[in-house]
Amino acid sequence: MQKSKIQNPKSKLNLNIKSPKKIFNNLSLGFYYSFVIGVLAFVILLSGCSVQEGSVSSEAKVTIRGWHWMTDREEAFDELVRQYEEKTGVRVKFELYAPSDAYTQKVRAAAQAGTLPDIFGLLGEKRDFSSFVIAGHVANLNEEMLKDESAWKNRFFSRAIAVSEFLSGNEFNVEPGVYGVPLDVMNIQMLYNKDLLKEAGIRKPPKTWDQFLAMGPKLKAAGIHGFVSGWGEMWMIDCFASNYAFNIMGEEKVMDTIRGEVSYTDTDWIEVFNLFKEMRDAGFLYSGIVTMVNKTAEQLFSNEKSAFSFNGSWCVNVYSGMNPDLNYGVMLPPKKGKFPMKIWGGAGSSFLVNNRSLFKKETIEFLKWLSDDAQQTYLAEVTKNLPANKNSIGKLSPVLSGFVKAMEDTTHPNIWPVHEFPRVIEAFDKGIQAIIIGEKSPAEIALEVQKVKEKELKKKRR
Amino acid sequence: MVEARLQPKNLTMRIKHTLTNYLFVLPAVLIFGIFYVYPFIKVFQLSLMEWDGILPTMQFIGIDNFKEIMEDKIWWGSMWHAGYITLIALTFQNGLALLLALACNKEIRAKNFYRVLFFIPPILSEVVVGLVWQWILDGNYGVLNNILTSIGLQSMVRNWLADPKTALTCIAIVHSWKGFGWGFIILLAGLQTIPRQLYEAARVDGAGSWQSFTKVTIPLMMPVFSMVIILTILGSMQVFVLIIAMVGQGLVYHTTVPVLRILGAMTGSSRFGYACAQGIVFGLVLIVVSFTQKKFSEKMKYA
Numbered sequence: 027m028q029k030s031k032i033q034n035p036k037s038k039l040n041l042n043i044k045s046p047k048k049i050f051n052n053l054s055l056g057f058y059y060s061f062v063i064g065v066l067a068f069v070i071l072l073s074g075c076s077v078q079e080g081s082v083s084s085e086a087k088v089t090i091r092g093w094h095w096m097t098d099r100e101e102a103f104d105e106l107v108r109q110y111e112e113k114t115g116v117r118v119k120f121e122l123y124a125p126s127d128a129y130t131q132k133v134r135a136a137a138q139a140g141t142l143p144d145i146f147g148l149l150g151e152k153r154d155f156s157s158f159v160i161a162g163h164v165a166n167l168n169e170e171m172l173k174d175e176s177a178w179k180n181r182f183f184s185r186a187i188a189v190s191e192f193l194s195g196n197e198f199n200v201e202p203g204v205y206g207v208p209l210d211v212m213n214i215q216m217l218y219n220k221d222l223l224k225e226a227g228i229r230k231p232p233k234t235w236d237q238f239l240a241m242g243p244k245l246k247a248a249g250i251h252g253f254v255s256g257w258g259e260m261w262m263i264d265c266f267a268s269n270y271a272f273n274i275m276g277e278e279k280v281m282d283t284i285r286g287e288v289s290y291t292d293t294d295w296i297e298v299f300n301l302f303k304e305m306r307d308a309g310f311l312y313s314g315i316v317t318m319v320n321k322t323a324e325q326l327f328s329n330e331k332s333a334f335s336f337n338g339s340w341c342v343n344v345y346s347g348m349n350p351d352l353n354y355g356v357m358l359p360p361k362k363g364k365f366p367m368k369i370w371g372g373a374g375s376s377f378l379v380n381n382r383s384l385f386k387k388e389t390i391e392f393l394k395w396l397s398d399d400a401q402q403t404y405l406a407e408v409t410k411n412l413p414a415n416k417n418s419i420g421k422l423s424p425v426l427s428g429f430v431k432a433m434e435d436t437t438h439p440n441i442w443p444v445h446e447f448p449r450v451i452e453a454f455d456k457g458i459q460a461i462i463i464g465e466k467s468p469a470e471i472a473l474e475v476q477k478v479k480e481k482e483l484k485k486k487r488r
Numbered sequence: 489m490v491e492a493r494l495q496p497k498n499l500t501m502r503i504k505h506t507l508t509n510y511l512f513v514l515p516a517v518l519i520f521g522i523f524y525v526y527p528f529i530k531v532f533q534l535s536l537m538e539w540d541g542i543l544p545t546m547q548f549i550g551i552d553n554f555k556e557i558m559e560d561k562i563w564w565g566s567m568w569h570a571g572y573i574t575l576i577a578l579t580f581q582n583g584l585a586l587l588l589a590l591a592c593n594k595e596i597r598a599k600n601f602y603r604v605l606f607f608i609p610p611i612l613s614e615v616v617v618g619l620v621w622q623w624i625l626d627g628n629y630g631v632l633n634n635i636l637t638s639i640g641l642q643s644m645v646r647n648w649l650a651d652p653k654t655a656l657t658c659i660a661i662v663h664s665w666k667g668f669g670w671g672f673i674i675l676l677a678g679l680q681t682i683p684r685q686l687y688e689a690a691r692v693d694g695a696g697s698w699q700s701f702t703k704v705t706i707p708l709m710m711p712v713f714s715m716v717i718i719l720t721i722l723g724s725m726q727v728f729v730l731i732i733a734m735v736g737q738g739l740v741y742h743t744t745v746p747v748l749r750i751l752g753a754m755t756g757s758s759r760f761g762y763a764c765a766q767g768i769v770f771g772l773v774l775i776v777v778s779f780t781q782k783k784f785s786e787k788m789k790y791a
Contacts (some may be wrong), residue, residue, distance in 0.1 A: 050625075127755070134541055134542065134755070137540075137542055138541070150758075151758075153540075153758065154540070154542065154758055156541045157540050157758070158542055159543075160543055161542050161543055161544050162544075163542075172617070205643065226577060258735065258736035258737060259736065259737060301791035303668050312628075313627045313628050313647045313650065313652075314626065314628065314647045314649065314650040315628045316650055316739055316740075317649055317650050317655075317735040317736055317738070317739050319736045331628075442659075448757035448758070448759075449758060451759060452757075453750075454739060456740050458737075459739065459740045460740045463650065463651075463652060463739070463740065465652060465740065
């Protein structure tokens with residue numbers, strides 16, 4: 027065996043150095059086995075990085091895992107799961123992932139990897155929801171909901187349940203049933219600052235669109251900004267426009283447009299687009315509203331920088347944190363057309379049960395408990411959100427009560443029988459932004475949206 | 489000799505040698521295969537499918553996604569926006585970086601302090617930088633508008649991020665401000681490798697500062713310039729966090745860049761196949777631009 031001896035002059039250590047190839051020539055078969063086992067272990071390690079759905083905890087008792095995105099409810103959930111563990115011995119471990127975009131990405135990735143927790147929520151359109159159901163990720167709770175004369179289902183506002191329900195003959199071909207447990211309900215309305223209106227010499231909030239527009243010059247003369255909202259977030263523009271589409275042309279015509287039977291260039295749609303131009307021309311809109319996120323809009327309204335705001339019922343909690351002395355009221359958007367004003371609303375957030383969970387039964391039991399009167403009352407009190415449970419609305423503030431009153435006037439794309447193409451929604455919302463910044467006219471946008479619609483319809487037919 | 493080589497014992501040894509060689513590279517090949525080759529093949533496969541990212545079934549649609557990209561004006565518009573940001577970064581950002589690197593390469597006081605100071609923006613989070621600049625550029629209560637008003641430039645006051653004429657340029661400038669520190673450090677390191685004797689020899693030959701710069705500094709810095717330019721192109725074309733922090737989901741389509749379109753297709757429209765096709769097209773564009781720039785730099789080097 028050839029060896030080369032090199033003496034390190036500094037350390038005076040003798041090092042026996044062989045060429046790597048020689049070393050391997052002399053290795054035993056055991057080495058090769060070890061190497062192959064090592065590689066296999068590496069591969070197994072990689073494949074085992076993920077936690078399997080419904081995995082049993084190393085601890086003896088059942089541990090239910092849940093994911094959510096609701097930063098404002100984290101402490102309340104912690105308290106409730108503590109109570110539940112004390113009562114039943116079942117441990118529930120909630121993990122918070124925020125912001126909501128990051129949460130959505132995580133849920134999608136987990137669904138693809140098959141690592142969804144026992145409880146999770148979905149943020150997105152009904153189309154995505156249906157894909158989760160078809161892929162077998164979400165348990166159908168219909169049987170449980172309908173037990174004992176629909177005892178569980180009847181606890182909730184009908185609108186809250188509708189968001190997670192698939193009716194028979196639905197366009198996604200999902201098996202009919204209820205697939206989610208609503209935690210709270212919400213709706214989106216107009217809010218007005220009573221003190222600022224008074225300062226501008228306005229006695230009452232507007233009932234009609236014309237009254238609303240007429241307030242623009244008065245507010246401007248008093249040095250008060252008119253209207254603020256998070257219209258940098260596309261869905262809020264969509265929501266405002268949708269309210270007026272229902273009000274101007276009625277539900278049937280809106281649905282016919284989505285079906286492709288009515289064009290977006292119809293005069294009613296141009297009237298909807300024109301509302302944004304009118305608001306801009308009246309100097310109503312807060313500067314920079316088109317890129318404003320809702321958090322900024324909430325800060326501006328709570329700091330009394332704007333007389334009106336368009337926001338959801340969650341704002342009651344937000345405003346009380348930002349400015350407890352804010353003197354404001356809630357109202358339906360001022361009417362423009364002859365049809366009923368339908369506002370967006372329904373389930374604010376819902377929890378779904380992983381269909382592949384090992385603890386499906388325990389998870390359902392926990393969600394039944396969580397949606398029971400006492401727990402819902404506690405959640406509503408602590409987080410100032412509207413409870414999904416009808417029996418828990420006793421102790422609400424006047425503003426929250428105002429939001430509750432409008433629950434029967436709510437609608438939501440997720441409960442519509444038909445759904446618009448995402449590309450059309452994008453063109454619609456971006457088009458409204460273009461109107462607000464004065465780049466395009468309502469008629470131009472109507473034409474552009476219709477072009478996108480026709481393209482998507484053509485693609486669908488193919 | 490040949491017969492001896494073919495003896496079974498030698499054959500076994502040769503197989504053993506070959507196996508040994510393969511075993512050496514196997515871990516690296518495995519890691520490369522799992523984390524690079526497989527995802528690439530998967531992305532390419534998905535680009536030929538219509539898939540929402542959730543359903544267990546996918547529909548093969550051939551090159552329809554690529555055809556759609558060719559007709560997608562918003563996509564190519566976003567590519568132009570990224571190109572515009574890159575152009576400003578290449579000129580303003582790298583020009584500033586070079587000027588500061590040249591200044592810090594001279595014997596000036598507190599040069600170490602300046603080096604640290606110029607390297608602060610790159611280490612800050614893009615979200616933080618975006619939000620701070622959003623506050624500075626705010627149309628209602630922004631610092632910039634306050635300064636302009638106080639110095640009598642009222643006519644220039646505007647909502648910088650909500651105006652289609654200024655929004656993208658503001659983003660490009662903030663991106664350049666955040667990124668110039670990288671160029672500065674690399675260029676400074678390059679400048680410090682140029683031997684002083686070359687400048688002294690040039691001075692002896694009668695060269696002034698400008699001639700020293702154009703005849704000594706620039707030719708010797710060409711490889712460094714090339715690297716900085718490629719890094720700037722790759723970094724600027726893929727900017728998106730800063731844009732989200734500054735203008736949220738964007739001002740109409742005026743601030744849309746390719747990465748935001750890809751994200752939008754993936755999470756907004758649930759079109760994974762289309763998003764993958766966009767990713768491939770975007771990757772190809774970046775490769776072509778980088779290679780063109782490299783060839784151009786090589787030509788410049790030998791010119």
